[in-house]
Amino acid sequence: MAQVLEFRLPDLGEGLTEAEIVRWLVDVGDVVAIDQPVVEVETAKAMVEVPCPYGGVVTARFGEEGTELPVGAPLLTVAVGATSMPETAPAGASAGAAGSAGTGASAASSPAGSSGEGSGNVLVGYGTAAPAARRRRVRRDTTGPQAQAANGSPVAAPAAVTVVPSDGPVPVISPLVRKLAREKGVDLRQLRGSGPDGLILRADVERAQAVPAAEAGPAPTPAHAAAGPAVAGERVPLRGVRGAVADKLSRSRTEIPDATCWVDADATELMAARAAMNAAGGPKISLLALLARICTAALARHPELNSRVDTAAREIVRLPEVHLGFAAQTDRGLVVPVVRDAHLRTAESLSAEFTRLTEAARAGTLTPAQLTGGTFTLNNYGVFGVDGSTPIINHPEAAMLGVGRIIPKPWVHEGELAVRQVVQLSLTFDHRVCDGGTAGGFLRYVADCVEHPAVLLRTV
Missing domain, CATH: 3.30.559.10 (Chloramphenicol acetyltransferase-like domain)
Known part of the structure; x- marks a missing residue:
């Protein structure tokens, strides 16, 4: 049986921490070659085609077009060496296992010079892995984003994780997330981070603000609440x-x-x-x-x-x-x-x-x-x-x-x-x-x- 490996969004350099999926270049079931571009993403600097370090059959994709992903988040899984879809594609299992404790089949069997957290040498001149400082002890939860499986039905992607409380700062993907949490009155220590290794993303803060106060826990009133009802109109993300x-x-x-x-x-x-x-x-x-x-x-x-x-x-x-x-x-x-x-x-x-x-x-x-x-x-x-x-x-x-x-x-x-x-x-x-x-x-x-x-x- 072909081994299923996970490919994560690589470090794109220039201090960039996230990218938006603009266009998928492959579908589930496609055969890809080593270093073949599989997705086009937009960063704060430019549009970039991201090549995959593995050759085989795509068994799952993570994220729809228009989704913003942090560096280190799963992009897709590949049945290495296969020429057709495996009878039982373990896409969800592979995606979930790859994030545990920073080790596992994905990391152990990656090509030389790569890791389960990055893309190896797929982007010349760019970094490969998420910083080691992001690795924290986490415990698994059963909820999380969904991946597209071989038959088109959703399968569990890497599960969301609950950050283990500690005396140190709560891990977030960027200082902008901390600022957003302050502005919206969200307590970061009450959130489950859905990013790699439990990182709290912008989407986590926005979801927390949308849930009822009884579920989200006590939080200070946002500064803009006193200004009255929000003005209706189209909202275009600045990203x-x-x-x-x-x-x-x-x-x-x-x-x-x-x-x-x-x-x-x-x-x-x-x-x-x-x-x-x-x-x-x-x-x-x-x-x-x-x-x-x-x-x-x-x-x-x-x-x-x-x-x-x-x-x-x-x-x-x-x-x-x-x-x-x-x-x-x-x-x-x-x-x-x-x-x-x-x-x-x-x-x-x-x-x-x-x-x-x-x-x-x-x-x-x-x-x-x-x-x-x-x-x-x-x-x-x-x-x-x-x-x-x-x-x-x-x-x-x-x-x-x-x-x-x-x-x-x-x-x-x-x-x-x-x-x-x-x-x-x-x-x-x-x-x-x-x-x-x-x-x-x-x-x-x-x-x-x-x-x-x-x-x-x-x-x-």
Whole structure:
């Protein structure tokens, strides 16, 4: 009889503790190969396809699409080496046994370098197992989530567990869960954790708040109760990419004393220069690439804006490389891919990289490394048909250049009124790293390059 092994959600790196199931790539009964992607998940950083370290037949899946799972939670079970579904698929038994005391058949028979808690070497460059500090003594309960078995009927997934009381802190999946419990008046010590090794999840707190007070035990009244009945309306969870964006923007507004300056510029000559470049043959040069090239030249003159503030050390850290982020709108929300070493790239190279990263962003295949490490951001909100904006700085960067739409407007050109292609440029900057003179100098140089692209020849 084929041995049934459990595969759990691996550590996806970047400090991520949970992921949402977006799409299952296999069904119960499918034959999978080693390292074949079996599920697509969305983290706070990006969409990721998760490969399975075992080859065989899928006997059970845990979690429906849209379910949020913590790192270390079961994903599926596989009858290793089988080519068809076993007559009696012990999916539930395998899933339940694998979590006991951190050992068992799943852990003992995993490939070298893997464990029952993680994925072994299935994700190159990512961690594999849940931290050892999460392992606690627990006792089994008979209630818990359900898994999909071979015949489509639910079978018991890893049973929910009751945390053994101790003098130490109650184990929770993240500090956000503790905060949620405080806000909703839920006593964590009265909960049964349904996460791996008894960890208390967000869903456990929400369920506890929904049960009658007699069952949940005494709890303080939530702070918002005195405000009256809740307002009716659609509730959209702030999680995944949208939640990560919300957290970052909130932190930026809280920590960074920002200021904004703006200027109108005549972009007629820049548009003509781009048309001449593209008419000469070769790969097309995008307007965004020309603006990026202008940005890197301006940052070379004003390096204060390519920096970040170390609040703990009370120091401004000026960065030698320009890793240029750019805002990209996708179906899953706003993301900011990063072009590495933008200061070393030509307009042609920048254009190609913008295209590659934008396509990956819209496909949801950007990696966490492609979404982090930026030092300055370029935001072309003109594509939405607006003239101006006061963008929020992409924390922990020090500045962001915003570009509005380029449209024909009356303009005084060479002493005469004419219709010219005009754009509004705005710079939002961290006032801790520089004063208005530096910010104004940067923005004026950018505007000069837009109006007279030949100015860039000084730095070519």
